[in-house]
Amino acid sequence: MVSEPNTRISEKALPVWRWSGLLHSAAVIILAIASVVLAFIFEWKLWIPAAAVGAAIVYTYFFAFLLPVIRWKRWRYEVREREIELQRGVFFVKRTLVPMVRVQHVDTVQGPLLRKYGLASITISTAATTHEIPALDMYEADDLRNSISSLARVAEDDV
Numbered sequence: 001m002v003s004e005p006n007t008r009i010s011e012k013a014l015p016v017w018r019w020s021g022l023l024h025s026a027a028v029i030i031l032a033i034a035s036v037v038l039a040f041i042f043e044w045k046l047w048i049p050a051a052a053v054g055a056a057i058v059y060t061y062f063f064a065f066l067l068p069v070i071r072w073k074r075w076r077y078e079v080r081e082r083e084i085e086l087q088r089g090v091f092f093v094k095r096t097l098v099p100m101v102r103v104q105h106v107d108t109v110q111g112p113l114l115r116k117y118g119l120a121s122i123t124i125s126t127a128a129t130t131h132e133i134p135a136l137d138m139y140e141a142d143d144l145r146n147s148i149s150s151l152a153r154v155a156e157d158d159v
Helices: 013-042 048-072 112-115 139-159
Strands: 078-079 083-088 093-098 104-111 118-125 130-137
Touching: 013 048, 013 112, 013 130, 048 083, 078 112, 078 139, 083 130, 112 118, 118 139, 130 139
Parallel strands: none
Antiparallel strands: 078 083, 083 093, 104 118, 118 130
């Protein structure tokens, strides 16, 4: 039986995911602020803007502070000679095995937030799907990309 993957992604993923969560929550925060302004203009009952602000606080806390920590704790990967195993998920843990013989190409991806923290994600493409290992240190991502590419070439030669 194959053991669970035990390689974690970089801990620097936490601030990236927190900023993403804050940006994701911006619309909810704007709506909460708008409800407070509208409550004063139209003399609404106080519970309406209070509920909107409370919902925005809970929403922002969940997506910007709680979810990134849980996500980081659950994300694991392992690159073996014949396969890549990915484990992710917050409420439902999903484990994926990608056979090396199915790997067509491997890319590193780096957006503005990842670049600021010296991180990159790896995308592994097969004929049917694309898999991602998020938020690795830049040098680790380059080494892993080259390693997976070499292992995929060796796996194709063995077939």
